[in-house]
Each structure stands twice: as structure tokens, then as C-alpha cells.
Amino acid sequence: MTQIATFQIGASEVDELIMLINDYSGYDFSDYSMPSLHRRFQRYIDLNKISDFKQLLQDLMNDSSMINNLIEEITVNVTEIFRDPTFFATIRSELVPTLNKLPLIKIWHAGCATGEEVYSMAILLKEHNLLNKSIIYATDINQSVLDTARLGKYSIESFQENEINYRDSEGTNKLSDYYSVSNGEILINEDLKSNIIFSTHNLVSDSAFNHFDLIICRNVLIYFNKVLQDNVLQMFYNSLNENGILAIGSKETIMFSPIENRMQTLNAKWKIWKKKV
Numbered sequence: 504m505t506q507i508a509t510f511q512i513g514a515s516e517v518d519e520l521i522m523l524i525n526d527y528s529g530y531d532f533s534d535y536s537m538p539s540l541h542r543r544f545q546r547y548i549d550l551n552k553i554s555d556f557k558q559l560l561q562d563l564m565n566d567s568s569m570i571n572n573l574i575e576e577i578t579v580n581v582t583e584i585f586r587d588p589t590f591f592a593t594i595r596s597e598l599v600p601t602l603n604k605l606p607l608i609k610i611w612h613a614g615c616a617t618g619e620e621v622y623s624m625a626i627l628l629k630e631h632n633l634l635n636k637s638i639i640y641a642t643d644i645n646q647s648v649l650d651t652a653r654l655g656k657y658s659i660e661s662f663q664e665n666e667i668n669y670r671d672s673e674g675t676n677k678l679s680d681y682y683s684v685s686n687g688e689i690l691i692n693e694d695l696k697s698n699i700i701f702s703t704h705n706l707v708s709d710s711a712f713n714h715f716d717l718i719i720c721r722n723v724l725i726y727f728n729k730v731l732q733d734n735v736l737q738m739f740y741n742s743l744n745e746n747g748i749l750a751i752g753s754k755e756t757i758m759f760s761p762i763e764n765r766m767q768t769l770n771a772k773w774k775i776w777k778k779k780v
């Protein structure tokens with residue numbers, strides 16, 4: 504069998520693809536991290552065995568579903584239930600007492616992907632009797648991951664593999680208490696969904712839409728360049744209530760950003776800050 508040599512893209516091709524996506528879909532990826540975009544475009548080219556770059560541009564211009572596939576490839580959707588369990592254990596021990604005092608808890612999960620993170624939070628809130636007084640907005644740029652999130656339907660394997668995450672998050676029950684199994688798939692219990700609003704929101708171009716007591720945006724800023732990270736952090740700051748809490752991913756930071764001096768560190772390891780009054 505002859506092996507097709509795929510095209511190796513350089514910086515100018517990355518720019519061409521960013522421009523084409525912007526022209527044909529309206530999504531602006533120009534402030535995403537260039538090394539990350541480069542890797543993701545190359546991955547798309549390799550997976551689809553593309554050897555002719557000009558032909559790729561032509562095909563993308565003629566087929567909007569190809570553009571959508573490419574966008575899905577570059578907006579990395581990896582997630583899991585109770586990802587970084589100690590983060591959730593920290594929320595239980597350090598944030599729940601504060602959240603407990605609020606009459607209503609407004610939470611925003613920005614970049615929620617297929618929803619496992621937001622269901623982890625809903626389970627945690629339920630276990631601390633806080634779910635009924637919570638409103639959780641779960642947003643993402645990518646419509647298809649939001650469709651999965653809304654359904655709350657996952658493979659059994661993905662949950663079984665991560666059952667240990669739930670225990671390590673100091674969950675008080677069994678993870679299986681929160682879903683049923685149907686046709687070999689997991690269905691999240693309806694009561695966990697009732698306080699969650701799933702919606703598209705693009706952190707690049709959409710503005711703040713509410714005020715929150717807790718904003719969680721993990722493993723999203725790493726895909727942005729410094730300019731976009733700073734803009735998004737400023738938007739989060741503007742969207743926090745007084746004493747509102749921001750949690751980002753363990754590899755992300757607010758240091759050297761415009762909001763650094765206006766936030767108080769609550770947990771340095773898990774990148775949790777409180778808005779200073």
C-alpha cells in the first residue's frame with residue numbers, strides 16, 4: 504500500500520487558515536496560541552491525509568461542514584468527570600462554607616466542553632445541599648459539544664475509568680447514584696440538569712452576560728495568546744460579584760494580567776482567587 508505524504512504546514516499556511524475560517528464562519532482564532540493552532544491544523548491535515556494545501560483551501564470554501572469539522576479540531580474538547588479531583592475536594596473544603604452563606608449562588612462554567620465538569624459541580628452542590636439554590640450557566644463556543652452536554656449522555660467506559668476521580672474528590676456517595684444506564688450508555692439524572700442553562704458563548708467576541716459568585720474556566724486560557732487571556736480575565740473580573748470567586752486551570756495564571764492586583768489568592772495550587780472589595 505502506498506503511503507500518502509501529508510502536507511507540512513508553516514506559519515503562513517496557519518495564517519491563511521485562520522483568515523479563511525474567519526471569512527467563512529465569523530470565528531476569529533487570530534488570538535489563539537500559535538504553537539497550539541499549528542499543532543491542531545497539522546493534526547487535521549494528517550488525520551484527513553491532505554497532501555495539497557491549495558485543494559484544502561478550495562474544499563473548505565465549498566463545504567461549510569468541513570469548516571465546522573476543522574473548528575471542532577482546533578477547539579480541544581478533552582474533559583472528564585471530576586477532572587483534577589483535588590480541585591473539587593478543595594471546593595468542598597474551602598468554598599462550600601462561603602457558598603453556603605449566599606441566598607442564591609450564580610455559577611458560570613466557561614468552556615464547559617461536553618459537560619462533565621458542570622455535572623461534577625452539580626453533584627458536589629447536591630451533596631452539600633446547595634444545588635437547589637444554584638443557577639449554573641455552562642457555555643462553550645462549540646455547538647456540538649453543548650448538544651452532548653445538554654443530553655448528559657456518555658460512554659460507560661469514560662465514567663468507569665473516572666469513578667476513582669469521584670472518590671478522590673471526597674464524594675460522599677457512589678458516582679453511579681447520579682446516572683442511569685440505558686443501551687450501554689450513561690444518562691445523567693434529570694434532577695442534576697434542572698438548574699443548569701447550557702448556551703453558546705464565544706469568549707473571543709461575546710461580552711459578559713451576568714454577574715456571578717463563582718466563575719470556573721479551566722483548561723481554556725492555555726489555548727489563547729496573552730492578549731486574549733488578558734481580555735478574557737478582565738471580562739471575568741467584570742462579571743464577578745463583590746467577593747466573587749474565579750477558578751482557572753492548574754497550568755493557567757492571572758499573574759501579570761490586568762486583574763492580578765485586584766484578586767486575592769484563595770488557593771495557589773488550584774488557581775482560585777477572590778475579587779477584592
Ligand SMILES: C[S@@+](CC[C@H](N)C(=O)[O-])C[C@H]1O[C@@H](n2cnc3c(N)ncnc32)[C@H](O)[C@@H]1O
Nearest residue numbers: 578579582614616643644645705706707721722
Ligand atoms: C479542554 S476543554 C476544557 C473543558 C473543561 N473546562 C475541563 O477543564 O475539563 C476546552 C473547551 O474550551 C472551549 N473553547 C475554546 N475556545 C473557546 C472560546 N473562544 N469561547 C468559549 N469556549 C471556547 C472548547 O470548545 C472546549 O470545549
